[in-house]
Amino acid sequence: MNKQIITTLSIAAALLIAACGGSSHESASATTTTASSEQPKSAATDPGSYDPKRGxxxxxxxxxxVGTLDASMAAKxxxxxxTKCFSCHKTSEEKLVGPGWKGVTSRHPxxxxxxxxxxxxxxxxxxPEVQAQLEICLVRMPNQNLAEQEARDIVEFMRQNDGAK
Structure with a gap:
């Protein structure tokens, strides 16, 4: 009886870990569905119109x-x-799971x-640049469901990390 319970719990734990991994096809399509319901501006109607400089x-x-660095936003x-990024990214150039953040604000607006x-x-x-990075990192970035202000605060921290004043 104990072996059966342990086996069942082990299988349940393995399934839970696999489901949380973020690389399964099912979870990626669920995230895409959620994100596509917002209808972003650019290629929502014409996939050939993607602008890699804008995203x-x-x-x-x-x-x-952006202007002068806002230290309060950077701290936030x-x-x-x-909480949401440092398990996969470092503030240096070093790759962890995802690429390092050093210099990102000089490469992208x-x-x-x-x-x-x-x-x-x-x-x-x-x-194309993100796809090339995916080939190096081998893990898709999960959607962290950031609010607009959270995303802006993270960008300000990235600017601070890159030496913006």
């Missing part, structure tokens, strides 16, 4: 502006990143970063 999502130069962003961290699945599917 896929509702953010662009008209609704995301660091706190959010410690803030709105591109916000589109990616709030809407990763369509960008992973369409962006």
């Amino acid at each position: 896929e999502g509702k953010y662009d130069a008209s609704n995301v502006t 962003g660091k706190s959010i990143a410690e 803030a709105y591109w970063i916000m589109n990616f961290i709030t809407n990763p699945d369509p960008m992973i599917n369409k962006d």
Whole structure:
């Protein structure tokens, strides 16, 4: 009887771990469905119109502006990143599960970063640079369901990490 209970619990634990991994086809399509219900601006109607400089999502130069570093936002962003990001990313150039964050704000505008961290699945599917990174990292970035302000705070922390003043 005890062996049967242990076996059942072991199988249940293995299934739970597999379901939480974020790489199963079923969970990816569920995330895509949720994200696509928001209807991002760019390629929602024409997949051939993807702009790799802007990304896929509702953010662009008209609704995301950066100026002088906001230390308060950066502190909030660091706190959010410690909870939602640092299990996969380092603030250096070193790869953990995902790529390191050092220099990301010099490679991409803030709105591109916000589109990616709030809407990763369509960008992973369409962006050549993100697809190349996926080949290196081998793990799709999960959608962390960040609120707009959380995403903006994380971008400000990334800017601080890259030396913005």
